Amino acid sequence: MPGPIDKVAAPDFADFAALADNLPQLCWLARPDAYVFWYNRRWTDYTGYGLSDMQGSGWEAVVDPAHLDRVVTGFRRSFELGEDWEDTYPLRRRDGAWRWFLSRANPSRDAEGRIVRWIGTNTDITETVARDQRLRDEERRYRSLVDAVAQIVWSAQATGAMPAGNAAWCAFTGQDEAQSVGEGWLSAIHPDDREVTMATWQQALARRSLYEIEHRVRRHDGEWRYMQARAAPVLDDAGGVTEWIGIHGDITERKLIEHELEAAKEAAEQANLAKSQFIANMSHELRTPLSAVIGYSEMLEEEVEDAGQTHLLKDLRKINDAARHLLSLISDVLDLSKIEANRMTVFAEEFAVDTLLQQVEATVQSLMAKKENRFRVELQGELGSMNTDQVKLRQCLFNLLGNAAKFTEQGEIVLHVRRDAEQGGEWLEFAVQDSGIGMNEEQVQRLFERFVQADPSTTRRFGGTGLGLAITRGFAVLMGGSIDVRSVEGSGSTFILRIPAFLPDADEQTGAAADEAVVAAHDPDTVLIIDDDPATRDLVGRFLEREGFRVRSAADGQSGLALARALQPRVVLLDVMMPRMDGWSVLSAIRADEALAATPVVMISFVHEEGLAVSLGATDYLVKPIEWKELAAAMAPFRGAAPGDVLVVDDDEGNRRRLAGMLAREGLPARTAENGAEALAALELQTPSVILLDLMMPQMDGFEFLRRLRADERWDAVGVIVLTAKDITPSEQATLRGKVDRVMSKGSTGLDELAQQLRGYVRRQPAEGDRQATEAPDRHTTQV
Template sequence: MSTPGPAPSRLRWLAENKIPLRIGSLSAVLLGALVISTVFMAFDLMNNLRRIQDANTRFHRLQIAASADRHFGEMRYWMTDLSVSLLTLSERRANAARTELEADLTRLEEFAPDAAGKIRAGTAAYYARALDAADAYTDGNRIIGNTLLAEARLGSDAVDQTLGQLVAQLADEADQANRSATLASQRSVMRALIACVVILIAGAALTWLVLRSILTPLDKVNRAIAALNEGETDVALPPEGKDEFGRISQTLRTLRDSQEMRRRLEEAAEAQRNTIMTAIETIPDGFALFDAEDRVLLMNARFRKIFTGVDDILEPGTAFEQILRAQVERGTVDTGGLPGEDWVAARLRFHRHPDELRQVLRIGGAWVQVTKRKTPDGGTVAVYSDITDLKDKQEELEEARAGAEAANEAKSRFLASMSHELRTPLNAIIGYSEMLIEDARDIGQEEPVDDLEKIMASGRHLLSLINDVLDLSKIEAGKMELYVETFALRPLLAEVEATVAPLIAKNGNRLIVDAQIDPDEIATDKTKLRQNLFNLLSNAAKFTSGGTITLSVKRVRRGGQEMFEFIVADDGIGMNDVQKSKLFQAFVQADSSTTRNYGGTGLGLAIAQQFTRMMGGHITVESQEGAGSAFSFAIPVSFSAQPQAGAGAQEAAHAGRVLVIDDEASARSAVARLVRDEGYDVFTASNAEDGLSLARRHRPDAIILDVIMPERDGWSVLKELKSDPDLCETPVILSTVVTDREMGLAFGAVDHLTKPVDPKRLISTLNAVAGDRDREVLIVDDDAATRTLFRRILVREGWQVREASDGQRALSQLETRRPTLIVLDLLMPNLDGFEVLRALKANAALRDLPVIVVTSKDLSGEELAWLKSHAGDVIKKGQNGRSELVAALKRHMAA
């Protein structure tokens, strides 16, 4: 069953492609005319050939008749000669002529059988009479011989007449055939000439028509294109259609529309450029835009004014390096004591790689803050701000800050000194009050007891206040210490409950203690824990009247660590969000009305927060106005000492500093909270640039890095970290939805965690950063690319890799953790590989540490001998360095 599908497609193709159709039709017509003319000429040629063949046939017949006539004449001659001479030779020749004549008559029978029979009969009769005449002459009968010869001659005349008529007839027929063939050939030539002329004229006419149908639209198209190229907008275009010219017209119309749109966009861009230039000129800072080749593209007048010493060369196209060298040569810039070439090189590095956010320079006697950013096309945007006034004010502020710090230090010293001076008399007042109360009760005098209790209560309150002030001053001075001891928690809770009972009962409150703490042993600072509980319970009792206060204690596990969590909840007045934001600030309460109504100094919660941090925990609050508050803090079951920092430096005791880089706020907050709960100080960044800036500023102990971030992904951040000599040693933990662990390790990460991150694994990974590992190698090389290569090789072999950019940093790392072996470069800044080897041999703890030397240095015989005696293997860079490195690692692991 046939499908009708292709027919419409062929018709559509013919409708859309008329030029091939026209040229094909013209070729078909011309080819058809050529074929027809060739057929007619071939037909005429065949007819002429037939006529020529007929003429040839007639000429051949004429030849046969003429040959018969000649042979008959020869036979008659020899027969006559035989009759006269009676020679045998004449007879033989006559017989030969008769034989030839008989052959001619045989051929003549094919086209003239009657004439051939008549001639044969006459020839036979003549031949017989001539022989009879010869016989008569031989016998001597001449009269009979003459009579017979005369009869034979009459017979021969009849034959000769017949032959003559036949030859004449055939000659006439041959002439007629020749004339007919000649005339037919002439007519064929004439017809061929006429056909050629007709075909030529018709082909030229058709070709002209076809070319005209093609060239006329093409001429219109060419004129339209030329007009469009000249920028004309009102251009007459050929009509649109489905054929080629219609499509060309559509294309030209699209081109015209796009040119019109381009003109509009150019006008809008020019207007925007003018607007931007106007805006740039109105800003108070110097502005310049450089291309990818560091050449000036545009600048404002303020930029020229800042660089007034070299303003004669500030033109578009001027190289930034040329501007810098002109500044140095003319002395219009303060190089800060650096040689001119070094200053120019430093400025070029900052210009081409503006990693830092800003740079402050002294230009033309003014302080200028330079901020640069790279554009997507590789150019640079530079903003120059005159901060001379700010610099002067900063100096004033620095002086004021130094004075304030000195005053604060003096205040702390004064508070510490005065607190100690006041505690002695207060202890005496309290002690004597207690003694007088006991004496009064012993002698039965109850009247002074109330007054003495008031004196004792006031003394204790004042002593508590002084103790708080002293504690706060110690914290601010960084002199507060922890006294860790192991004790049972239940007796402490009972002691706190008994101590705080009078305060709880004062406002008619009830205390409930809920302790789920089996086992209840804890190792921490007992005094500070007791003071924390007392502060929180007294705070709850003060703001609650006729209510219930609950102290809940339970064991919890957070981040892989056992902790005790303490929660003090009340159903008192509660707090709003504004009041909660002011908590934990020294000498600050919720608001002034709280101080008037409830009293207090605002130190209790601030000290509780500091003590909690020192004990390795953190404190939080949940509260709703009119519905009470709940303060909670958690501290480790077994406290391990960590470096401490004073509150004046705004840093609490921590297990280390961790930088979290993640563009998702929720993920960043969750990881930061989890890590902070484990005692780490946390810095966070929402993008790669801020993360790199924080890493360079704070030098964290570990970095938790997301891979997929906008603008710049984590792979590039990790690569830059491992290329920075100051940051290449920092452990990086990848936290991402990407599951390519091997790629992360090859780029330099110490581990790869897949989101959502398992808290236990994250904390154990952070804790393991400072721990020992099996199959751990330290790569010491100042070339970042070489370190990256070795890292990928070693990670593939299952090694944990650390890096150091020079020998000094390597020795620093070896002091904290010993690797399985070292891969060491020889030529490095600060401390080269030879000095590292000498330092290792001089250290008894590191003397047996395997070292593989990898170097590009051309070693002398003495150097090689020395290295072989001080290192395990020596591998040249390049060549078969990769396989040699792996082989050396395997040898050392086997050993």
């Protein structure tokens, strides 16, 4: 422990020298005439030279020659004027390396103010200099990068405000700095995109998450450009946001191509639908005159026979045969076009398999006899009954047996049928085996393609459209089954048709439709489409959704009517031709139902029956194929401000999910937010009818959110139901008064009761002043 200061001898030069030797700097002493007469040990350690080499001006030998003149001039001048000296330059180390030093010298004066000596230091600043250099390099590289990328690079403050100096942004948009700073940049965004841009930006700021958006930006020349923006927060060591760095890329070309593709796809879909409708109509139109040809030729056969002109019979039969052949070809084309357009429906019915086989056997006998083929049916075990589309299964078997008969001469054709026990007896397997010409591998591969026969020459030799197998496979798939072929060229083929005994999903489908009708809640803003054709349901549905309608659909009249009763929809689009219950019957039922009598109904039909439609109470009438413009015009009266959705604000994920699930079941559209800040952003996107608000949340709690919500008159009409687990104090109660409509306790509120409350809101938006009249929330009386 050091003693009192007066007992210690005053420090002498040796003490200062020892002190100087221990400094990290190089030190030296000089006379007033700039003659250096002393160096500390670090000087010697660093430079490798002692006093003998360095005294006087010897130190000049270790100064970087590039700096020497300046250094010496400055050094002498300071000594002449008696002013402090400072300079920065490299000094050579003993190993020849150069390091940067900050060098300083100060004069030391006596009592009269005369300079007695100079004290100098040299501090190694190499690391600092290098760091500065690195920073300058990095800055230069960043600048080059910013200049090199095609995107606009910009920065924003942690608060989200744009600072001055975003030159690229200003250059692109033509905004000057004053226009772009703060939130001024928003005015360069397309007005229609501003709301969503701001909401997305606010959300990213609140979450400190990646900001990503596509919006239109006005370029300096006034043109709107589609741009993709991305920004990420720059975090400091503590995880705080120091700023945001973002880019804007011009994606206008891509957008235009996307729009073109979408338009082209739509046009193609429409053209495809029009094509299949045309083929269906055309085939139907062709059939009537063919029926007449067949009918008249048969009638003539009878009359010719009666008249004894039997020599004409043969020719009349040829007319009849040719007409029937043409009819079957037309049927094939119609079937295939329906399969392709997804318009082929299956109809399940219960039937005994052996009865079906007897009919098939009887029908194909004459066909088999044509080329002197032997035909037999081999049944394996009990076949039982099936519940599937009998008409289509029969046609599949005719096609396969017809093919076998066509490509086999004086051979044998066997139909093996068994119920597949390996599959629990739920499958029936029909194998048609022939001893005909067979096919090679490549032919087998192309077999099921449309219009393709095993060999082009086949058509000339055997005739046919080449559609039969494609239809057979299409039918098999529709019935939930498959078809396979085994063939060896020259020694026959076996076609194996496997069909589920019970048409899959048939029960589930009707079940699902019924369920849907039951669970559907009133939704007075939906459009209900009732059409048995899935393609029309899909296309019309998508069109209407694009037009901003909410769409529900039903596949037949009965379920459509049930759904209409449940939904009480805004308008019904009703197909005329439907199985079981057609459109006219549905229309009559709707008009007879008190709750639905006023519901507008737009009929859609292939045929012009406007008069009938109007007399039966249809609101409007559209003819298929549907013209989108006409549909849009017909639907125009049913547009209107849809009531807003329900915004669920709760920090607990489980709660959010539970509430969203309940809302979905109620048919109420819902959005969720994790805290007050997110909820504010969600409000900017769309005004909800009602907010379900939790009070205890991180970041921004329910009280603060309410304060901000009620400060903005835009949200005056938005109802708020507080749903909290917290006990509310009298002062909190006073805060909530007038700001919320109800306070409900989380623990004791049932979802059903809550749903009932919400339905009231989505139905009836509270009129202004309503809330003031509402009683102050009282947790005791409103707990349910």
